[in-house]
Amino acid sequence: MNHTMTHNEEMYRIGIDVGGTNTDSALLDSQLNTIHTVKVHTTRDVNEGIVESVRRLIAESGVNPAQVRYAMLGTTHCTNAIVERKHLGKVGLIRVGAPATTSIPPLADWDESLKAAIGPHTYVAKGGYEYDGRTIVDLDEAEILDICTRMKGEVDAVAICGVFSPVNTSQEKRIEQLAKQVLGEDMPVTLSHEIGSIGLLERENASLLNGALLNVISGVVHGFEKALQGFGIQAGVYICQNDGTLMRSEYALRYPILTIACGPTNSIRGAAHLSGLNDALVVDIGGTTTDIGVLMQGFPRQSSAAVEIGGVRTNFRMPDILSIGIGGGTIVRAGVAPEEVTVGPDSVGYELLQRGRIFGGDTLTATDVAVKLGRFEWDGALTENLDEAICRQANAIITRDIEDAIDRMKTSADPVDVILVGGGSILVPDKLEGVARIVRPDHLDAANAIGAALGEVSGETERIYSLDDMTYDEAMAEARSHAIEQAVLAGADRATVQIVLTEDIPIAYLPGNALLVKVKAAGRL
Template identity: 55%
Template sequence: MNSYRIGIDVGGTNTDAVLLDQNAKIIHSLKTPTTKDVSTGIYKAIDRLLKETHVDKGKIDYAMLGTTHCTNAIVERKGLNKIAIIRIGAPATLAIKPLAGIPEDLKQVMGEHVYLVEGGHEFDGNEIVALDQKELYRIAHQLKGKVDSIAITSVFSPVSKEHEIRSEEIMKEVLGEDVHVSLSNEIGSIGLLERENATILNACVINVAKSTAEGFVNALKEENIDAKVFFCQNDGTLMSIEYTMKYPIFTIACGPTNSLRGASYLGERQNAITVDVGGTTTDVGILFKGFPRESSLAVEIGGVRTNFRMPDITSVGLGGGTIIHLDQDNGEYKIGPESVGYEISHRALVFGGDVLTATDVAVAVGVADVGDKALVQHLDKNLMKKIYNSYVEMVEVEIDKIKTSAEPVPVILVGGGSVLLPGQLKGAAQVIKHENGGVANAIGAAIAQASGQIEKVFSLDELGREQTLELAKKLAVEEAIQAGANPDAIEIVHIEDVPLAYIPGNATKISVKAAGSLI
């Protein structure tokens, strides 16, 4: 019996949608302009997909969404929760207060209720001081009616989460089960300030995630689609709605990751470099065993430095709508970084507009065939070639940056703007293009698996190395099941253990990711 799944990815310029059958064969794909409120674009994409395919709605089993809602909320400082920030770490962490290094405008939105409480652990798991539960009860009563989300961070909670868990119990006891509590041990890794920041951001976007999830479910209901709904997260896998509302921060940067996964599927490569050319930026990432390589660096989101898992992606301000600033008098030019974005269809020269874009240049030199090429015939051919070579070189530099060796590597070109680039690039063993590359991000969303990941510090003296690794794998599998994976179809896709020589007890930081097909 035929069954289907819908994959939708919201980009800065376009919202892409794709319909796949049970064998992951592409039935239909389309692009609609991303709307200012984002949700309208999603509704339109679903509506068009159904009208253009005439599939039986009752046979659509899954619907996956990769969205920029949470990223936009943080960047634009809109729709954020009223939060409280509790750090368990006095007297050890008083030198640097919470919200250090966070931009002033964001600090004003989130910094009204900030507390430092005695407690926390040493790096070996021993208590610094006992948790001040009396103070936590006082704080909880003070917060009644003032906040709807709380971020709790304790010193070295990835080693021992005991104080965070007790703090959450106290908050819910006083404020009720409806208050959302974000715990740092579930979100970030060892570094205190970056982990605290990631937890604060997570607490800020709970309402945004909730309204997005409800909007997506309602859009499907309006079309009489009774499908299981999943959200894409930034490691290339999926989360259930319940999981998304608990950890919305993990949806950030899922767009580039979806493109990587879609590129792997279309290019039939598990290990490659992907170049995703959108309307505004080009994202370059690296695939390892079909999943994006994770960044080992702290990542800034909306000016906030964090350390939760993120894909290792480099971006450059070049896309189909990138504006080319031209000085006609001396033949000098500047490429971007500004873009006409989703307005390209009426602002670029080849579409009858009056702005010279990267797309116009590609058409002028004969690489791309879109719009009306007669509208760029008047441009200086030599100058256009010079500009074209400059922006191809911008992409080649990013490819070179992300490579781990000098050896040529397969490069998969995807994204709506991939027509801008030639069939050969420096540093590429081969350049792979696919007819459906323009909607690779939506395909990546539709084919994604559910996953679970843990990163914790374990003492090998307690159980020994083999048993500790088995425990870590078990925890990751449990996370994957919670995220919606079929318990019978889960495999470990990544495992890493790093001995921490400076910590007693034969301590090792273990990171495990498990992924599996949906139930």
């Protein structure tokens, strides 16, 4: 009997999203239906929460672990490490661009605590290219070997950043060979052209942060793989990127910077999947913050501004997200008169179940307010001694803050559809100013984990082409095929890869008819 069934055995995928308050996980079948979801508290050692999630998913759903084919993890580890300045490795930086780029030194806009965490080894060496890939100055290999010798025993990783290296990558690649000669084959090297786009300082910052995070991501990825193996799951392991797509775990081990801020993105993708809407605002209310993002044609709207992470300017892709300090654990303080009520921005976070009033604690939170106003069924005894006037006032503030935030993310005055997700979605009333309809999909409190499990795999390219050397169509075709190759390298099935974004910008200030081309491709696993 069993023998005949094996060919149509169901294949499952697990998605896990680690947030500041909760770790959410979801089990999906091959049709991407949600079979089961689990919410556990994020623990101080994040891996414990991940292990507990996997254990409960398997135990409660009764699924055979051998049938789990893919496992996806979205994590805030890297973001938190930068913001908290913890667990960062020491990085040696070689900027290739003397004498052209010496006016602004490396780490110029970094604060002292972050500089101290990453270490003092930054050097500017001779070299670099023009915008069209012609050499400004040849590399001085003796100089590079000397710099590497000075770093020996002092750094955990090396970052190499050359002027216009995304256009011509050969100097960066040669320095990598020289660095490994001196520092050993195992020394991790980050090449800036693989990470950032054209702007030198932001690309340099992103490369330094990437090197500093290698330790952090390796703990996460290996912990996740070990947790899966412990339950007999032999799955392909993927890590979520901040553009709503996935990368293979071995790719993430080299480019941890690309995992920054993937949480809000996962919620947006999950919301689209659960609601069936492609164009809407997504309001994700967690324990600590409300994140609002914009869904455009099924993908998160990208931010055009330079992104600051922990106070450092970088220039890689990020979703356009507005975060406000309102969540289920947000603290409500009452004044003498009802109009003196204040809400947040601080939150009790994962201590909600001990400190919230309806749980027998002594702190009035946004969750207590929602329960008092009848948005959620709860044991009446604990809600009776909540002051109704204070709750109404707090509710008015919460509603107004969320309406204001929605208004700031809208592109026109017309009412928009809003998809509500996250555990804190009970904070929102059924009608909001400026909103056409509010959609509360099934499984809304695990949208982030479902978004993680859905992911497609992407690749992208950003290069300057000289139209003196080739036609416009040739330049675009070359950029498209490069983006597709990047997606396949990251784990996409070539047959399903599609171009999801192309931009080309003529660069008037450069001679030779220069054209900056950005292309992104995405496909299924």
